[in-house]
Amino acid sequence: MIYERVALIGLGLIAGSIALAAKRRGLAEEIVGTARTAQTRETALRIGLVDQVFATPAEAVAGVDLVILCVPVGAMADVAAEIGPHLKPGCVVSDVGSVKQAVIDAVAPHLPAGTVFVPAHPLAGTEHSGPESGFATLFDNRFCILTPPEDTAPQDVARYRGFWEGMGARVEEMDAEHHDRVLAVTSHVPHLIAYTMVGVADDLRRVTNSEVIKFSAAGFRDFTRIAASDPTMWRDVFLNNEAATLEILGRFTEELFTLQRAIRKGDGDLLFDHFTRTRAIRRGILDAGQDTDAPDFGRKRND
Amino acid sequence: MIYERVALIGLGLIAGSIALAAKRRGLAEEIVGTARTAQTRETALRIGLVDQVFATPAEAVAGVDLVILCVPVGAMADVAAEIGPHLKPGCVVSDVGSVKQAVIDAVAPHLPAGTVFVPAHPLAGTEHSGPESGFATLFDNRFCILTPPEDTAPQDVARYRGFWEGMGARVEEMDAEHHDRVLAVTSHVPHLIAYTMVGVADDLRRVTNSEVIKFSAAGFRDFTRIAASDPTMWRDVFLNNEAATLEILGRFTEELFTLQRAIRKGDGDLLFDHFTRTRAIRRGILDAGQDTDAPDFGRKRND
Numbered sequence: 156m157i158y159e160r161v162a163l164i165g166l167g168l169i170a171g172s173i174a175l176a177a178k179r180r181g182l183a184e185e186i187v188g189t190a191r192t193a194q195t196r197e198t199a200l201r202i203g204l205v206d207q208v209f210a211t212p213a214e215a216v217a218g219v220d221l222v223i224l225c226v227p228v229g230a231m232a233d234v235a236a237e238i239g240p241h242l243k244p245g246c247v248v249s250d251v252g253s254v255k256q257a258v259i260d261a262v263a264p265h266l267p268a269g270t271v272f273v274p275a276h277p278l279a280g281t282e283h284s285g286p287e288s289g290f291a292t293l294f295d296n297r298f299c300i301l302t303p304p305e306d307t308a309p310q311d312v313a314r315y316r317g318f319w320e321g322m323g324a325r326v327e328e329m330d331a332e333h334h335d336r337v338l339a340v341t342s343h344v345p346h347l348i349a350y351t352m353v354g355v356a357d358d359l360r361r362v363t364n365s366e367v368i369k370f371s372a373a374g375f376r377d378f379t380r381i382a383a384s385d386p387t388m389w390r391d392v393f394l395n396n397e398a399a400t401l402e403i404l405g406r407f408t409e410e411l412f413t414l415q416r417a418i419r420k421g422d423g424d425l426l427f428d429h430f431t432r433t434r435a436i437r438r439g440i441l442d443a444g445q446d447t448d449a450p451d452f453g454r455k456r457n458d
Numbered sequence: 459m460i461y462e463r464v465a466l467i468g469l470g471l472i473a474g475s476i477a478l479a480a481k482r483r484g485l486a487e488e489i490v491g492t493a494r495t496a497q498t499r500e501t502a503l504r505i506g507l508v509d510q511v512f513a514t515p516a517e518a519v520a521g522v523d524l525v526i527l528c529v530p531v532g533a534m535a536d537v538a539a540e541i542g543p544h545l546k547p548g549c550v551v552s553d554v555g556s557v558k559q560a561v562i563d564a565v566a567p568h569l570p571a572g573t574v575f576v577p578a579h580p581l582a583g584t585e586h587s588g589p590e591s592g593f594a595t596l597f598d599n600r601f602c603i604l605t606p607p608e609d610t611a612p613q614d615v616a617r618y619r620g621f622w623e624g625m626g627a628r629v630e631e632m633d634a635e636h637h638d639r640v641l642a643v644t645s646h647v648p649h650l651i652a653y654t655m656v657g658v659a660d661d662l663r664r665v666t667n668s669e670v671i672k673f674s675a676a677g678f679r680d681f682t683r684i685a686a687s688d689p690t691m692w693r694d695v696f697l698n699n700e701a702a703t704l705e706i707l708g709r710f711t712e713e714l715f716t717l718q719r720a721i722r723k724g725d726g727d728l729l730f731d732h733f734t735r736t737r738a739i740r741r742g743i744l745d746a747g748q749d750t751d752a753p754d755f756g757r758k759r760n761d
């Protein structure tokens with residue numbers, strides 16, 4: 156047991172998975188929670204995610220050692236303002252937001268002296284959301300990035316790190332601004348591009364939607380999975396990681412125009428060299444154990 | 459048995475899978491083949507893909523009922539010119555090229571009167587290539603698009619359709635130009651975009667490659683899988699489907715700029731509406747049985 160009593164604010168995919176993963180390994184004596192709607196609170200209680208639910212964040216955090224904010228990034232400020240006055244001294248506050256600097260700016264001002272803030276971002280998710288989508292192994296072997304302010308006591312960080320490691324995650328630390336830039340590359344811009352491409356396909360007159368759907372296995376399918384992620388979450392990510400997203404998008408557009416021009420001019424060598432270079436990255440990902448080398452794009456051979 | 463003797467020109471992923479799938483179901487009495495290098499020919503013979511190999515396409519097609527060109531799109535014209543004089547009357551010639559109009563333009567002029575041309579494109583592939591990457595179930599439940607010229611005898615098309623259905627594929631027919639536009643949307647532009655994004659990641663100074671690789675599970679990983687596809691094949695696809703690729707790319711850039719502007723202006727409603735619309739397409743793909751609804755992006759829950 157690492158924490159006595161833990162409160163989860165928001166009871167969706169990530170909170171649900173935290174609850175199940177923490178229970179599986181006995182990391183908390185008691186887990187309580189709250190969500191915006193009564194329906195989510197009732198579901199979370201009924202399926203046994205949490206031991207107790209409360210109608211408001213203020214009530215949920217009373218007497219707890221650890222609070223994790225598991226709401227969309229844009230909702231963090233309001234929640235922090237509401238819980239601030241009710242936190243007990245020594246309480247650790249964390250979050251799971253996909254953007255870190257904006258969340259720190261939104262949350263830190265509301266936390267009273269004597270509490271400890273350790274922002275976190277588990278790099279694990281699915282295209283589903285809501286309390287019933289959580290599962291205990293979501294974080295297994297996935298990275299969780301902590302971005303603690305410089306003055307955080309090392310033992311507080313170490314304890315919270317232990318909590319995530321207990322849930323199966325591989326924990327890394329970096330500063331918030333760097334986190335936001337790394338994630339812009341590995342997650343935010345890829346999502347925006349996938350959303351864009353799926354929107355284009357939906358919009359064409361000469362190719363029907365049913366053709367797009369039927370023939371999606373040729374590459375497009377992977378984009379649709381990414382572009383089916385929760386609209387609220389992703390709206391908030393882009394609004395709150397604007398600078399890094401726009402910077403990487405600028406680079407993307409530049410590179411895309413170079414390839415586009417090569418196609419127009421029939422410059423096969425440029426295309427070939429570019430496509431050869433990008434293969435090496437894939438090899439690195441396989442070597443790092445972040446994917447499998449299955450010859451079938453993840454589908455089972457007999458689907 | 460649908461054909462007596464079949465020749466495969468090129469012995470890579472697609473040809474290897476055709477050989478294994480056709481043998482599994484007894485669709486051909488004998489399968490022979492050829493490839494550019496002696497090494498590929500020897501491997502194909504050693505692992506039993508084909509019954510016999512020949513040093514040249516001209517020798518391989520002697521006396522066969524069906525020839526399938528399984529070489530990169532850019533190599534089709536030369537191969538067709540070489541085999542033309544050696545085809546027996548009534549022989550069916552097909553190909554598996556990812557682009558159809560350009561292949562028709564390249565191949566048709568070389569085929570003698572009395573032979574039958576039924577171009578085809580199986581929508582199935584992996585990021586691997588070469589004779590050892592083929593597997594018998596690659597085409598199971600995947601689409602194969604035929605684009606026969608209008609004057610092709612219906613019974614010749616029906617027979618070749620039966621060959622693909624026998625290998626497990628769902629066969630569709632459409633005209634070549636429409637094929638190229640549909641595939642630009644569902645495959646060619648998604649590949650170009652993935653290649654672009656992976657190139658950008660490889661090029662950054664402030665985010666290291668090892669960070670990109672480590673944290674790829676957050677969305678980027680799916681792009682790397684697409685961008686690891688064979689450079690020769692994809693160079694040829696873009697050079698040979700220039701018009702449709704550039705048209706769809708134009709639409710993509712327009713839509714990307716709209717979303718980019720919304721991020722810059724903080725227009726959350728526009729982002730939210732767009733992201734909500736793209737979800738519906740995903741639902742259609744699941745309903746069409748072209749992917750699974752696994753909550754874990756295809757990775758096994760316990761990887």
Ligand SMILES: NC(=O)c1ccc[n+]([C@@H]2O[C@H](COP(=O)([O-])OP(=O)(O)OC[C@H]3O[C@@H](n4cnc5c(N)ncnc54)[C@H](OP(=O)(O)O)[C@@H]3O)[C@@H](O)[C@H]2O)c1
Pocket residue numbers: 164165166167168169170190191192193195196225226227228230234251252253254276277278279280281283284285286385388
């Ligand atoms: N999904 C991912 O892939 C992923 C990965 C890593 C990190 N994250 C981050 O994790 C956080 C939660 O994501 P999730 O996927 O778990 O979302 P989710 O399944 O949609 O759950 C969100 C929860 O937050 C509650 N909520 C929403 N708006 C609220 C508000 N304004 N005030 C109070 N509560 C509110 C919801 O309550 P109701 O159900 O009652 O509406 C729900 O319980 C986000 O910050 C996201 O950036 C997500």
Ligand SMILES: NC(=O)c1ccc[n+]([C@@H]2O[C@H](COP(=O)([O-])OP(=O)(O)OC[C@H]3O[C@@H](n4cnc5c(N)ncnc54)[C@H](OP(=O)(O)O)[C@@H]3O)[C@@H](O)[C@H]2O)c1
Pocket residue numbers: 467468469470471472473493494495496498499528529530531533537554555556557579580581582583584586587588589688691
């Ligand atoms: N991979 C996919 O996802 C996919 C899907 C649908 C359709 N296709 C199409 O299928 C075709 C073959 O792709 P693949 O994935 O099977 O490729 P692959 O595994 O790389 O095999 C290509 C074969 O073609 C031979 N070859 C290459 N260049 C040649 C040339 N100039 N002259 C004669 N032979 C040559 C190669 O011989 P060596 O080994 O001796 O060099 C090899 O046997 C392409 O037209 C592609 O567009 C591919």
